[in-house]
Amino acid sequence: MSYRNPVPTVDAIMQKDSKILMIKRKKEPFAGCLALPGGFVNEGETAEDAAKREVMEETSLEIDPIEILGVYSDPARDPRRQTLSVVFVAIVIGGNERAGDDAAGLEWVELADVEKMKNRIAFDHARILADYRNWKTSAGTFWSTKRRTQND
């Protein structure tokens, strides 16, 4: 018997003052939209190493993951194929930022503006950043269908 499984991915949240580092996507889906830096976990690397590699490829920055915000695996989160994304919170420890690989450009986005920009934000990354704002005060972790409020 053969089963199909979601593909594991990683995304990284880097904050500077009140802003979050996002990439402008070069390719479909969501070409031209903003997304967190990230990508697929390759065989032979850990999720945390994949996060470091993807951020380096897309932004030329060296990072250190300091926490896991949560795991997002809603089957509809990527229109191509189901992904399961481990979202790390990371700090920049080196490098000079420069867009590369799948990134057409880089943008530091005001975290407080994400909600009103959400039509320009790829995948479920607006939701992830809303969770990140909560996490900064609660230190909880999140998953796609976790109850956000008593009434969810």
Next chain:
Amino acid sequence: MSYRNPVPTVDAIMQKDSKILMIKRKKEPFAGCLALPGGFVNEGETAEDAAKREVMEETSLEIDPIEILGVYSDPARDPRRQTLSVVFVAIVIGGNERAGDDAAGLEWVELADVEKMKNRIAFDHARILADYRNWKTSAGTFWSTKRRTQND
């Protein structure tokens, strides 16, 4: 170009008093060893739904995930093929425990005894349960290569 990726899995930690629910594995690898209930995430389900389904199949218990302990993705953690496991902490909300599917039996294991039983424990589940003991006091999350101490 085609890349190979790790396969996403889930494991679940259920505690009753000072004990953790583990299954005795029916199949290789680690046949006869103890493991946390869990398994592969299928396409079309979230990680949290996979945890509920796997625990139901292996123990006949209905669970509700309440937290993510961490994400474990060391390429060597499974001898068959690289897995990336999301480990949920869960509470039992229904069912009558009975071993099923890949479980030859069920065993409630004293959390404090895990360290000395580690030769009988499959995969990196002794490490996961050591992290769980820390988590209960720190509420942090963990990944395969996270620094455990200043000297790691």
